[in-house]
Amino acid sequence: MTANLLDFDLEGLAVFCEGLGEKRFRATQLFRWIHQRGMSNFDDMSDLAKSLREKLKAHAHIAPLPILSQQISKDGTIKWLFDVGAGNAIETVFIPEDDRGTLCVSSQAGCAVGCRFCSTGHQGFSRNLSTAEILAQLWFAEHFLRQYLNQTERVISNVVMMGMGEPLQNYSVLIPSLKAMLDDHGYGLSRRRVTVSTSGVVPMMSRLSIDCPVALAVSLHAPNNALRDNLVPLNRKYPLDELLAECTLYLAKAPRDFITFEYCMLQGVNDQTSHAHELVQLIRKHAALGLRCKFNLIPFNPFKESGLLRSHDDVVQQFASILIAAGFVTTVRKTRGDDIDAACGQLAGDVQDRTGVADRIALQRAVPIQWHPSQASSSSGSH
Numbered sequence: 143m144t145a146n147l148l149d150f151d152l153e154g155l156a157v158f159c160e161g162l163g164e165k166r167f168r169a170t171q172l173f174r175w176i177h178q179r180g181m182s183n184f185d186d187m188s189d190l191a192k193s194l195r196e197k198l199k200a201h202a203h204i205a206p207l208p209i210l211s212q213q214i215s216k217d218g219t220i221k222w223l224f225d226v227g228a229g230n231a232i233e234t235v236f237i238p239e240d241d242r243g244t245l246c247v248s249s250q251a252g253c254a255v256g257c258r259f260c261s262t263g264h265q266g267f268s269r270n271l272s273t274a275e276i277l278a279q280l281w282f283a284e285h286f287l288r289q290y291l292n293q294t295e296r297v298i299s300n301v302v303m304m305g306m307g308e309p310l311q312n313y314s315v316l317i318p319s320l321k322a323m324l325d326d327h328g329y330g331l332s333r334r335r336v337t338v339s340t341s342g343v344v345p346m347m348s349r350l351s352i353d354c355p356v357a358l359a360v361s362l363h364a365p366n367n368a369l370r371d372n373l374v375p376l377n378r379k380y381p382l383d384e385l386l387a388e389c390t391l392y393l394a395k396a397p398r399d400f401i402t403f404e405y406c407m408l409q410g411v412n413d414q415t416s417h418a419h420e421l422v423q424l425i426r427k428h429a430a431l432g433l434r435c436k437f438n439l440i441p442f443n444p445f446k447e448s449g450l451l452r453s454h455d456d457v458v459q460q461f462a463s464i465l466i467a468a469g470f471v472t473t474v475r476k477t478r479g480d481d482i483d484a485a486c487g488q489l490a491g492d493v494q495d496r497t498g499v500a501d502r503i504a505l506q507r508a509v510p511i512q513w514h515p516s517q518a519s520s521s522s523g524s525h
């Protein structure tokens with residue numbers, strides 16, 4: 143079997159070229175053809191020696207992921223469903239904005255963390271993606287979009303590892319993928335424009351800060367351990383104080399950065415003013431130790447199996463105003479692409495659950511979470 147060259151960062155490609163008896167610098171030329179020019183046919187790589195092109199044809203290939211579907215939202219958001227074999231499909235979403243183009247990339251077929259409000263988590267887990275499968279999402283999207291939008295310059299300015307999967311549970315594959323994104327001979331994205339989003343895999347956050355300290359987003363979703371244990375099961379292993387202490391350490395390696403805390407707003411579950419005040423107390427304690435952060439409040443996108451509802455807009459605003467009054471930069475995420483189910487937490491793909499996660503979540507759903515319909519209706523004012 144020949145090697146898929148999308149599986150390599152530049153260093154990996156240099157080692158591959160050496161294995162073919164070529165000089166390392168050939169890898170730089172090849173890497174630019176692949177990632178900057180979007181080429182997959184070695185015969186088109188005109189500045190490579192014919193002898194090298196022949197070796198590459200014998201030992202390598204550049205394979206995109208088969209596309210199962212492409213949906214374009216009325217707001218310009220594009221969602222692709224890619225086939226990754228054995229009945230598994232993953233999703234990738236492009237979100238255009240005035241000043242940026244963001245690609246939301248998947249790292250696993252399914253996810254084993256099983257967050258209660260996430261439709262990927264409800265499907266269970268099949269397997270980790272390879273570096274080639276992660277980079278193929280960016281490679282395809284960037285070069286498709288240049289043609290589709292009739293642009294010669296780069297279209298994707300930001301990558302967020304927020305699609306299907308917990309990227310830090312696929313660490314060894316994640317790192318070369320990130321390095322290819324950052325490489326000036328690859329996509330040339332700055333460290334602050336590539337974001338890894340984690341539900342809080344503390345030991346891997348520590349390694350990421352050393353190996354490739356890109357921007358970090360942490361799925362927080364609750365101001366105390368009792369509630370977070372239920373919403374993000376990984377909290378039972380890495381509780382809040384440990385997680386927040388690691389966030390502070392992460393920033394020591396990236397002194398001008400901040401952590402983005404994602405907080406999915408669930409009606410009556412985690413969206414009350416008492417939760418906002420508790421969150422302020424929690425974060426202030428860690429801010430005194432050096433934690434710098436922003437909050438991103440995410441309107442929940444309901445799906446049937448979750449049994450959860452979206453917070454009312456005025457509740458979200460009230461929650462945001464408490465955080466802002468406490469001095470924290472806080473934004474409310476605009477919902478994008480919800481007519482094609484491409485909004486945050488809606489990525490479901492199609493996953494053959496091999497770990498029983500989906501069954502575990504179904505059992506977990508039977509456990510009631512803090513649910514106060516009377517509070518929810520009274521705090522929402524008009525509802």
Ligand code: SF4
Nearest residue numbers: 253256257260263307
């Ligand atoms: S929110 Fe992220 S970590 Fe949690 S289940 Fe969904 S994909 Fe996995």
